[in-house]
Amino acid sequence: MxxxxxxxxxxxxxxxxxxxxxxxxxxxxxxxxxxxxxxxxxxxxxxxxxxxxxxxxxxxxxxxxxxxxxxxxxxxxxxxxxxxxxxxxxxxxxxxxxxxxxxxxxxxxxxxxxxxxxxxxxxxxxPAMAAPATLLRFEGLEIDTARRLVATGAGPVELTSTEYELLVMLAREPGRVFSRDEILNRLRGQEADLFTRAVDILVSRMRRKLEPLEALKTLRNAGYCFALPVAGGPTAGGGEDGS
CATH class of the missing domain: 3.40.50.2300 (Response regulator)
Structure with a gap:
């Protein structure tokens, strides 16, 4: 219960x-x-x-x-x-x-x-939906999905559960554009017409917390994507490409 x-x-x-x-x-x-x-x-x-x-x-x-x-x-x-x-x-x-x-x-x-x-x-x-990789490394940013920790060069970043889930969703597929409707459907499990403005708010909060990194890119009339280069090579977290 x-x-x-x-x-x-x-x-x-x-x-x-x-x-x-x-x-x-x-x-x-x-x-x-x-x-x-x-x-x-x-x-x-x-x-x-x-x-x-x-x-x-x-x-x-x-x-x-x-x-x-x-x-x-x-x-x-x-x-x-x-x-x-x-x-x-x-x-x-x-x-x-x-x-x-x-x-x-x-x-x-x-x-x-x-x-x-x-x-x-x-x-x-x-946690169950997380991909097998437990550590996602990008230039200036590290996401430990096993411990649900996020850190930049300045130290740990405190995220709410929803912010964390959105960041991981975007970071697991760098460069892929997610529409607001798709993000809401993935995060909330409901029809996306409830409040699409909520996605913009989440992204705005995350950008402030990740400053000065420019990790999240807005594509007008399309949505958002993760834009940081992978650290040390073309893959992040053991096999996910950033193309």
């Missing part, structure tokens, strides 16, 4: 949502304040967070930033943000801060369950 933590100041939401999500093998705990959520995270392991955007003490966006800047375990935990409006700005800000998905209030519990299943399936399958 997957353990979820709901952070939402609407106390009436937790009980019926917990009852519904139990049908999908989710065990939901709930807190109404970020301070209580941080205390629970320090003591317990959760498989995903459901985070409301409007909270006392600090808003959901500040809480998301706090979690992503915390311990290694916190940085890996999937976060689904709830927004009071279907406002694009809220979605963009949440994704830029490291949220894995969003859902506008009011929402259908079945859609929430489906999105949680997708996030957790993607997280669970990511």
């Amino acid at each position: 997957h353990r979820l933590l709901l952070i939402d100041d609407d106390e009436a939401l937790a009980a019926p949502l917990a009852s519904y999500l139990a049908r999908f093998d989710f065990a939901l705990s709930a807190v109404t304040r970020p301070s209580a959520a941080l205390a629970r995270l320090a003591e317990e392991r959760f498989d995903a967070l459901i985070l409301d955007g409007m909270l006392p003490e600090m808003d959901g966006f500040a809480f998301c930033k706090r979690v992503r800047g915390g311990s290694e375990a916190w940085r890996e935990i999937p976060i689904l943000m709830l927004t009071a409006r279907g406002d694009l700005t809220d979605r963009v800000v949440g994704l830029e801060l490291g949220a894995d998905d969003y859902l506008a209030k009011p929402f259908e519990p079945r859609e929430l369950a489906a999105r949680l299943q997708t996030i957790l399936r993607r997280t669970r399958l990511a």
Whole structure:
């Protein structure tokens, strides 16, 4: 059973949502304040967070930033943000801060369950889907897929799980152009028309974290590709060519 933590100041939401999500093998705990959520995270392991955007003490966006800047375990935990409006700005800000998905209030519990299943399936399958090669070396960048570590000449690079998966997907096929729709389908396992802007946000975040390397190239009206030269030869990670 997957353990979820709901952070939402609407106390009436937790009980019926917990009852519904139990049908999908989710065990939901709930807190109404970020301070209580941080205390629970320090003591317990959760498989995903459901985070409301409007909270006392600090808003959901500040809480998301706090979690992503915390311990290694916190940085890996999937976060689904709830927004009071279907406002694009809220979605963009949440994704830029490291949220894995969003859902506008009011929402259908079945859609929430489906999105949680997708996030957790993607997280669970990511290591199994990795190619046999465990070390991808490029000029100025190294990706250790066995330990899920990324480093540049300046040191380790902290990526969210979604950012990491996108980087590995592109780096395994250097020079290949991936469209936004293809990227969303590969990462989310859903139809790509949900939010194609999310890909641009992910790439923008990754570029900032990888600076000054110019690892990700944009091809207008086509998509993105990995552009760093392979270190020490024409292959990376034991046999994948960069053509």
